[in-house]
Amino acid sequence: MSLFERSLKWKGFPIQEAKDLLKTINTLNSKALEASILKQREFIINYHLEHNSFYKSFASKANAQDWSSIPILSKSDLQQPLTNRLSQGFTKKNCLINNTSGSSRQPLSFAKDPFCHALTWAVFMDRYLWYNIDLNTSKQARFYGIPLNTVSYYKERIKDVLSNRFRFSVFDMSDAKLKENVATFSRTNFEYLYGYSNALALFGKYLAQEKIVLKTVCPSLKACIATSETLFEEDRELLEKAFGVPVINEYGCAELGLIAFQNHNGTWKINSHDLYVEVLDENGAVLPYGAEGRLVITSLFNKAHPFIRYDLGDIGTLSKKSTIQYPILESLAGRTNDVLRLPSGKTAAGFTMYYVTKTVIDDTSNVKEFMIEQMTLDTFKVSYVSRTAFSDTEKTKVIKALNQYLEPGLTVSFERKEALERSKSGKVKQFISYVT
Structure with a gap:
């Protein structure tokens, strides 16, 4: 064996x-x-x-x-x-x-x-x-x-x-x-x-x-x-x-x-x-x-x-x-993720965002759904559905994770929603980039 x-x-x-x-x-x-x-x-x-x-x-x-x-x-x-x-x-x-x-x-x-x-x-x-x-x-x-x-x-x-x-x-x-x-x-x-x-x-x-x-x-x-x-x-x-x-x-x-x-x-x-x-x-x-x-x-x-x-x-x-x-x-x-491109010129796989979102996943099941959008090279938006709104501590954890897995100096905003829009496959993409 x-x-x-x-x-x-x-x-x-x-x-x-x-x-x-x-x-x-x-x-x-x-x-x-x-x-x-x-x-x-x-x-x-x-x-x-x-x-x-x-x-x-x-x-x-x-x-x-x-x-x-x-x-x-x-x-x-x-x-x-x-x-x-x-x-x-x-x-x-x-x-x-x-x-x-x-x-x-x-x-x-x-x-x-x-x-x-x-x-x-x-x-x-x-x-x-x-x-x-x-x-x-x-x-x-x-x-x-x-x-x-x-x-x-x-x-x-x-x-x-x-x-x-x-x-x-x-x-x-x-x-x-x-x-x-x-x-x-x-x-x-x-x-x-x-x-x-x-x-x-x-x-x-x-x-x-x-x-x-x-x-x-x-x-x-x-x-x-x-x-x-x-x-x-x-x-x-x-x-x-x-x-x-x-x-x-x-x-x-x-x-x-x-x-x-x-x-x-x-x-x-x-x-x-x-x-x-x-x-x-x-x-x-x-x-x-x-x-x-x-x-x-x-x-x-x-x-x-x-x-x-x-x-x-x-x-x-x-x-x-x-x-x-x-x-x-x-x-x-289903299961398609975009490529991340960052201000420094660094490139990373879109699935990197899985590790960012893991920072707010726990067995209490507070987070129901989540999505991260890259609006510009240095600006990201986190949309989520949860029982309770993110605390300042939870937001800080996400920002720290983005700095750790991607690079420092990124701008991050948060929006809590009742539901996230779904595609034909029934899924919401975990990561969407609007950067060409």
Whole structure:
């Protein structure tokens, strides 16, 4: 067992048991797999109706054998202290506790029981092996954010060591910094890149500008996995030329894990091993394959916290070729972030704003929605929806975070609103720049 798998086991996540279950599921024929999915779907509903007081109250009229009776669960339904939402026998000490990124503008704390979290990682391992990437041994070049406060920063750095990855900054994407990145690739046997689509695109554009193909600099590279934001087709083409390796679209979220992953044919295969995915219309009716609507997902194995018919806020389409056993994601709308340009000439990925807004996210769920707009090079506006208005202390925390993650001397204004305007996808962009 590698250091990565050992670290999961040491932390109480039964990775071997999860891999064994996944192996068993992979051996099922089509009919048996459908029966297994439907049986587990019924089990997890009944489990939460019996062991979770929050869900029992929320879904008081639910009948596990009548799928249409199961209500749709939204993030706003979950915005109450986490302890109110945990199932019997689970506490913050015996399961994984995390927060969503807030990319849908509705930050949320949540929990996963140890087996569910281990199964999430087992699925990632299985999918990455499609491209001969072994999470136990393959070195990752990670283009991802990192908290800058001391405790969280070092926690992430420890995770990087255990997960065999090197983290590149997305807070500074200037040409000088990207040149340093190329030098790091030249002396490190990275096997794959992983990170925000926006940040990878900035790196790819720099490589194209400098007429560099990354695989010639780093021959060990096998693939690039883009996640967290929409990867546009033109960006994929640019990245494949700039990196010299296949670029894979990954779709997931913190609370559910891997939702869909592209195979060698470019098919976006939905993870039906531990998730059940539906597409609904605005009235909550299930749409036929091929129709666009709201993506609603059930976590089939999470006993600690209910995510049953959970509305992510994303809009998507399941292919007409889909079945319950082998669903295919045909299209996805959402998760695009702009590029930050600053008075000093510094450039950063728009997802940097996630770390700024994290300064006012806590388990009290005061902040419901938020958005940051860049009005001019040095002027930013923070719009938010909350139970109570930001105090001077909270405003100071946001301004301090902007100074820390971007640069000092920025002008920041705040506006509390009843609601934030949404796009067709049902989301409010976390960051919008009006700077050309």
